[in-house]
Amino acid sequence: MELNDIDLNLLVVFSELLIERRVARVADKLGLTQPSVSNALSRLRKLLHDDLFIRTPKGMEPTPYASQLAEPISFALSTIRSSLNQQPEFSPDTSTRRFTIGMADVGEIYFLPKLMDRLAHVAPHVSVSTLRNTSVNLRDAMEAGQIDLAMGLLPQLKAGFFQRSLFHQAYVCMFRQGHPLQGRKISLKQFTEADHVVVVSPGTGHAQVDDMIERKGIRRNVRLTVPHFVAVGHILSNTDMIATVPERYAMECLAPFKLAYVKHPVELPGIDINIFWHAKLHKEPGNQWLRNLIADTFSDAARG
Known part of the structure; x- marks a missing residue:
């Protein structure tokens, strides 16, 4: 039989x-x-x-x-x-697991220093690899289990994915300390007349901000276009150019690059930054632990 x-x-x-x-x-x-x-x-x-x-x-x-x-x-x-x-357990204090997180470079700048410091205390043997959301087919990679979770502004991740809110932020206008525009509200005229560095970030929600500005009929004097946020701090600190960037990213750039920022003169909608994970990992203990750790570290709700 x-x-x-x-x-x-x-x-x-x-x-x-x-x-x-x-x-x-x-x-x-x-x-x-x-x-x-x-x-x-x-x-x-x-x-x-x-x-x-x-x-x-x-x-x-x-x-x-x-x-x-x-x-x-x-x-x-x-x-x-x-x-x-049987429910497999995840023990952060002894685990040697490597997690792969999808995020844009702007996310790496904001999240990774704090995340790695937290891991050093609660999970000293856990390691992290990041993949740029723009360098892979994020949806397919997460469905295949190649990426444990993703963080950022990712409107393309909907059906088949869970998400958890971290925080809401605005776009701001950033420039070097001592810039002629520092210390006062920027008018729309001053904004359009200034020299701009623009980040073109396809595959992320940040790419939409330039479309929003253009749809309002605002024409900027774009002097430089770059494909990522990494170089923006260096560029602004040594020029009189300005840039439109997410506020949390701007906060991380102030001290290292001696920069400043002000409220954006263009009426732009705020953006929601979330954690995303595929449904197949929803109950996986290690993934659950990492999601909770990230939420406890970065979410506005957790920090009261």
Whole structure:
């Protein structure tokens, strides 16, 4: 007999009859009707060519063949039950796992210093790799399990993905300390007349900000276009150019590059920065732990 010849539920009924010895009790325990239990026993008798249980005043007594099957079937069902109910644990203090996180360079600048410092204290052997959201097909890579989670402004991750909010932020106008525009509100005229460095960041929601400005009919004097945020701090600190950037990124650039920022003169919608993960990893303990750690470290809600 092959395993596909038998319904596993029949073995469950068999195992319970060995314990309870009465059809009514088994039916009550399994949430079945008595005819359903009797029918299951009848099917099992035909498959195994044995009566299996004989009705007596003391209840259903197993035949010698049923007694022979009792231990291996009980062991097999117990193993299956334990395997299905087993919840793997994640121990951050001893784990040597490497997590892969998808994020843009602007996210690396803001998130990684604080995240790695936190990991050094709570998970000293855990390591992290990052992949730029623009360098891979993020959706496919997450579906394939190549990326554990992604962080940022990622409107393309919808169906099949979970998300958790970290914070809401605005766009600001950033420039070097001592810039002629520092210390006062920038007018739209001053904004359009200034020299701009623009970050073109395809594959992220940040790319939409330039479209928003253009749709408002605002024409900037764009002197430089770069494909990432990494160089912006260096560029602004040594020129009189200005840049439109997310506020949290601007905050990280102030001290290292001696920069300043002010409220943006163009009415731009704020942006939501989230954690994203694929549904297949929703209950995976390591992924759950990392998501919670990131939320505790960066979310406005966690910080009150």
